[in-house]
Amino acid sequence: MTLLQAEPTRETFWTVGPVGEAVFYGLAAMAILIFCYGVYERFARYARGGADPFDRVNDLPGRVVRASRVVLSNEKQFDRDLFAGVMHAFILWGFLTLLIGTTILMVDMDIYRRLTGTSFFTGDFYLSYSFVMDALGFLFVVGVGMAIYRRYVVRQERLWGKHTGFEDDVFVWTLFVLGVGGYVIEGLRIVGTEFPAWETVSFVGYFVALAFDAAGVTPGLAATLYWVGWWSHALVALGFVAFLPYAKPFHMISSFANVVARDEKAGKRLPGVPEDAAPDEIGYTGIEDLSWKQLLDTDACTKCGRCSSVCPAKEAGRPLDPRDVILDLKSYRESLDAGETEPVDIVADGGRSVIAAETMESCVACMACMDSCPVDIEHLSHFTEMNRRLTETGQMQEPVQEAMMNVFQNGNAFGDPARKRPEWTEELDFEVPDAREEPVEYLWYVGDYPSYDERNRRVARSLARLFELAGVSYGILYEDEQNDGNDVRRVGEEGLYEMLVEDNAAAFDACEFETVVCTDPHSYNTFENEYPEMAPDFDYPVYHYTQVVESLVKEGEIELDGTELDYTVTYHDPCHLGRYNDEYDAPRELVRATGARLAEMPRNREDSFCCGGGGGGLWMDHDETKKPSEERLREALEDTEAGRAVEKFVVACPMCGTMYEDGRKTGDFEEDIEIIDVAELLVEALESKRGGVAETETGSDDGTTPASAD
Structure with missing residues (x-):
């Protein structure tokens, strides 16, 4: 099956047909609803957290602008680690470009065409669109490949820990499949439409098409494989959207929110204790004592291990890993929410507790963890609250x-x-x-x-x-x-x-x-x-x-x-x-x-x-x-x-x-x-x-x- 086109453009639902298009829109609506509910549930959980002693939303427009600069520049990822900075910049900018490109296509198909009966997805606009999407999409694939290389080939120590699990593997490999899969189906479409001359602007997809052609893939076979590939890609993409609020990918939202809500003096000044707080209410007595920002901290953690790699206490062999403390709190909260565990002390010297006293005693309040954290987690506020609990219960070292x-x-x-x-x-x-x-x-x-x-x-x-x-x-x-x-x-x-x-x-x-x-x-x-x-x-x-x-x-x-x-x-x-x-x-x-x-x-x-x-x-x-x-x-x-x-x-x-x-x-x-x-x-x-x-x-x-x- 071939499709000969007179001007630069492409058919979005080529070989899928009207029924397939309707099914796709139905699945997309379901994925978006699941996504929206998940995001709502997450933020509703933060709203149930305690009040934060500092104003986190004053000058909100200014905070958003600053957070956008920090996130889009990747400045914190480049700090101390050029490889990670380049890797994350490629992934971030590639992902955002693909997201924006998909949104543009949706606007053309579902809004502009229905209102005007015409399409702007043609001619020079299409050629420019295709070139940018191919170029930035390629950087996305390279970035994800760099992440896979560092995680599974080099096996960089800071990327692994007791909280590293199956969801981390699913996340990185899903991104890789989405990135590479996009070029595979693009190459099949170019072969199936008999190599339109203008498609050379899609230089990565065109290269893949040439590889398919050299392997003997005919236009008819390409059309058949395109249908299979298109649906596979679509289902993975929609599944990723639905899955995003419920696991590690949510850090793409929570991390930005955390940077927006940061305290400019975090660590330099610590939150006080309410004047009317009784001794048994001081510090973390339970997960309900965490403020909404402290709960957000636990969700913003990307498990990158930067804080762990610069912690002097950890390097000295003390039982402190700043990342694990934040993720231990998150795991405990999630296990309580799921009814999988009974409440225990957040911190204690001996016995059952989420965090051991000796872990908190190891902290030297140097703030290296906070300085290195790319998403502005305020470790020291958590640590201080746990130290207060130990102090109030007489669990400090004798010296x-x-x-x-x-x-x-x-x-x-x-x-x-x-x-x-x-x-x-x-x-x-x-x-x-x-x-x-x-x-x-x-x-x-x-x-x-x-x-x-x-x-x-x-x-x-x-x-x-x-x-x-x-x-x-x-x-x-x-x-x-x-x-x-x-x-x-x-x-x-x-x-x-x-x-x-x-x-x-x-x-x-x-x-x-x-x-x-x-x-x-x-x-x-x-x-x-x-x-x-x-x-x-x-x-x-x-x-x-x-x-x-x-x-x-x-x-x-x-x-x-x-x-x-x-x-x-x-x-x-x-x-x-x-x-x-x-x-x-x-x-x-x-x-x-x-x-x-x-x-x-x-x-x-x-x-x-x-x-x-x-x-x-x-x-x-x-x-x-x-x-x-x-x-x-x-x-x-x-x-x-x-x-x-x-x-x-x-x-x-x-x-x-x-x-x-x-x-x-x-x-x-x-x-x-x-x-x-x-x-x-x-x-x-x-x-x-x-x-x-x-x-x-x-x-x-x-x-x-x-x-x-x-």
Whole structure:
């Protein structure tokens, strides 16, 4: 059977006939109804979730525009993985093109032709349409082929896990069958219509047609095979449409919705606890405690494993896989909905629970999982709610409980009296101003570790020297300073955190100053992003000390000519300064200002690898194959371009300094590299310029390790 056409076009239902066309429309209507019901049921489930503490739909048009940019650009897929970025871009743009092309064809057949009696699916429009559909459809097939290659040939580790199953296989192979099947039936149609000259624009289909012709397929046989192929393709396509809301393909909808609903400050600030919440209502007590956005998170997960591949706790051998936590919650919810299981604790230490306590204790709140997630799942909000549950039920590790008691009783995690907080100033040859007694420009929040830990006291003294040298108007709170509460909150002690906010806000309010400057990025983050949520009057400008000192160097208040130090260093981006608050340049500019050669580690800036001390990690005991701090020091010495020429490991966070001093000892790096804070490096450069000796000896045994700090 052949069809000779006078102008560029094609018959959509060629060989199918009127009855077949009617059957197709009936099946299509059924598929669309099943699809619509499935989508409705999904979103109705979210509506049954709890209220979210943050406004997720304000400026909805702007949110949709931003989400469209993020999704269509594939920018998050390209991050850290060029292959995956290209693969996903081909699949996404190919799929969207095929979807748009099908919609155009439907408009022509079912609307335009019925209204006008003519068709626009002819001539130059048809030729352009055919070329674009063939080109983008080919990219779609290539993209799916890349996915199959990575999943089944390379067997990339992050794509496999306990939640990988049959639906993942069905999804990827269905896409492949749809993509390849489209070209097969196109090639059969071209053979059956005796190779119309204009069909060369459908270059992929034309190539397939030439292959069929070379194999001896006649126009009559092609027509017969076309009927079989057309119906097979149609049934698979309609089945995919109907199946989409009920399994993994739904992420094509839920992921976009999740990006639309994202909190711009997710992780930087955490949701609070309702004022009227009873102790047995705090944290995740059941699946009904998840907000609608948290439920959406569980459906948006694509199982890509990006979060798993960057998690320092997982790499250290701890029992945490961020992807599995999200998918465990999803599986539990679905099993409850299906009546397949009885309710159990969401999180508990021992016994039946969805998530084990040790899994949550492993998290270091570095936010690498969230930064790497292409669909903006907010892992840390889930983890914090589970930590709150453990805290309320007394299921925290003993060292953490001791640290929390110390903070409660003495205002610091060391348990030392408040009167000892300013003792670090006694070895200075000048007096550090008291911000409680005189107006200052900078209220310097020193923090626990620079105040009490002997190793980090050297950092505080170095920074004080820099401020004095620059003639900065600054002061500290002396005994009135208390723990900032950032990590207190992340281990789940919300009540203690609220107390600290109230006390610190009152202490700040009693002083006259213009700007807050913090030694510790953890303090910087919580003052900048969290205190204003709980203390509306806390609206001061907040900076990390490297930002302030960089401006002093640029203004010439601290004079360095960039030749003072002549050795190679590497710099570690603290999570709370870099990934949390996007400050990467100020510390690097200060390092370069000293003359030291900066050799970057492979994992730097937003891809930095956590020291392991955040989220209470500094207070906890873990069974692990290798500490994150040890792995990071190995990376500094083996994976940088400078290699073993790196002499010093530069930090800009007291907690990082503590963790890496510990890692030097436990990882046997004491003879290989020294740990030094940016402030100490600057003082060393200034002393070198004057021919003096700076107080920057690193690697001594007077500093407390995480274990002894407890």
